[in-house]
Amino acid sequence: MHLVQGVLLDVEGTTSAVAYVYDVMFPYARQGMQGYLDTNWGSESLAEAAEQVARDAGHASLDAWRHASGSDPQRLVLDEAIRLMDADVKATGLKQLQGLVWQSGFESGELRAHVFPDVPPALAAWRAAGVDVRVYSSGSIHAQRLFFGHSEAGDLLPQLSGHYDTTTGPKREAASYAQIAADWGLPAAGVLFLSDIVAELDAASTAGMQTALVVRPGNAAVEPGHGHPVVETFAALPLTGVGR
Ligand SMILES: CSCCC(=O)C(=O)COP(=O)(O)O
Numbered sequence: 241m242h243l244v245q246g247v248l249l250d251v252e253g254t255t256s257a258v259a260y261v262y263d264v265m266f267p268y269a270r271q272g273m274q275g276y277l278d279t280n281w282g283s284e285s286l287a288e289a290a291e292q293v294a295r296d297a298g299h300a301s302l303d304a305w306r307h308a309s310g311s312d313p314q315r316l317v318l319d320e321a322i323r324l325m326d327a328d329v330k331a332t333g334l335k336q337l338q339g340l341v342w343q344s345g346f347e348s349g350e351l352r353a354h355v356f357p358d359v360p361p362a363l364a365a366w367r368a369a370g371v372d373v374r375v376y377s378s379g380s381i382h383a384q385r386l387f388f389g390h391s392e393a394g395d396l397l398p399q400l401s402g403h404y405d406t407t408t409g410p411k412r413e414a415a416s417y418a419q420i421a422a423d424w425g426l427p428a429a430g431v432l433f434l435s436d437i438v439a440e441l442d443a444a445s446t447a448g449m450q451t452a453l454v455v456r457p458g459n460a461a462v463e464p465g466h467g468h469p470v471v472e473t474f475a476a477l478p479l480t481g482v483g484r
């Protein structure tokens with residue numbers, strides 16, 4: 241492994257169990273979506289997410305969608321959110337909506353994010369060694385901050401120096417990783433991207449990043465021959481950075 245100045249982390253299947261996201265967080269969002277829309281329709285953050293849902297659905301705006309369909313905009317957004325959740329589509333607008341619904345769960349303590357036990361000590365060790373750690377997830381930046389701010393291991397946000405979501409670009413496109421490295425101010429080759437998804441690692445590698453496939457309990461099996469180094473724990477990555 242070459243010199244690592246920054247570590248870029250995927251969440252689901254990498255820092256945290258797929259089962260926590262699918263069995264706890266997604267059902268929480270699905271059950272709470274209609275009530276959240278009913279209570280908060282007209283709020284600024286919900287309006288922004290609703291506009292993004294409309295754009296993701298191919299409309300110029302929510303108003304344009306309403307005109308084209310003749311339907312109530314709140315109904316359009318709810319139906320589309322449920323359709324996307326049922327199809328497990330990680331669309332930017334849906335992820336923004338889910339983050340808003342999760343907020344009260346994380347803040348009340350009803351939700352506490354799972355992290356694998358090797359994650360908190362590795363984050364602390366990497367940071368102490370001068371390695372900058374950031375997150376790139378399909379989950380919105382708002383959701384990421386709630387997640388790592390309310391984990392089973394406590395508040396991990398002080399160990400993280402940045403967050404990226406799909407507003408930067410899709411996780412399976414090399415341009416997204418080039419954009420992240422540019423925003424970070426690091427050469428792509430100085431960044432190690434850790435993920436459970438080979439297509440994401442391929443995209444990061446095409447952009448020039450170092451990569452490792454993270455294999456965790458409960459992850460989907462990965463076909464051999466992908467060419468990425470494999471780790472089962474972050475403890476296998478005793479990185480020594482150079483600071484910035
Ligand atoms: C960090 S927010 C909850 C996770 C989430 O909604 C998600 O879609 C995870 O996607 P990832 O890109 O981290 O695998």
Ligand SMILES: [Mg+2]
Nearest residue numbers: 250252253436
């Ligand atoms: Mg993942």
